[in-house]
Amino acid sequence: MKKFDFSINGNKYHVSVKDIEDNIATVEVNGTPYTIEIEQEVKKVKTPKLVRQEVKPKPGEGHIVKKASAGGHQILAPLPGSIFKVMAKEGDAVKKGDTLLIMEAMKMENNVMADKDGIVKEVKVKEGDAVLQSDVLMVIE
Template sequence: MKKYKFKINGQTYEVEVGGFDGSNATVSVNGTPYQVEIQGEEKKAKTPVLARKPVVNKPGEGQIKKNESSGAAYKINSPLPGTIKKINISVGATVKAGECVMIMEAMKMDNNVMAEKGGVVQAIKVKEGDAVLQGDTLVEIA
């Protein structure tokens, strides 16, 4: 409990403020307890205000355009982001399932990119030294 002394019109009052229950409080004035309702503005949380203007992109800005070809070709996609280190195949070559088609460096390690299905290489979408993201198409096999 907090104790206060008030002087009103020359009269001194000893006030003890007890516990709060929502907007009600227990107050003792000169030993007499009272239940009082507190009125006033509630404190509002301050929300930060954005001080800069919102970024507005031009149409098509910030989008990566991927070269997609039509047809029923099987696509070998990049398993993770990295850099193409070596390409072991060429367009028109026949590959078998499980054959290493290229080596890519990711997280400072060389990773073999394998063909999951066999067939004839229709297109190679990357060249040595290219940086690729996860899911980018690397090779198309028909």
């Protein structure tokens, strides 16, 4: 946007040029908007204009459906990172303090341990998966 101050026959005008497209300009003179036509030959622009079609979402696209857990105690990711190694598999009996998996976060390996005794009912991640903080990693029954 460009601003100009004009003085015509002793009257002062504050003009703001908002937009110019082809030979049509949108300006504001002393706070009043105007659409004006510029009387000059329209220059051809070498840069093509990008015209896109409207994107129509497919049915069901964009909606995340979370599956409810079948119960049990959830082991959550303590911080964002990636799964380095899964130590326990479904059906394994674990005790409080056993290492269930190792995750890499902030260039360090972190052990994720069981916080109660039980049997691993469900493993929700595999090696190489990226997880966010509080994502469910395993379910212990």
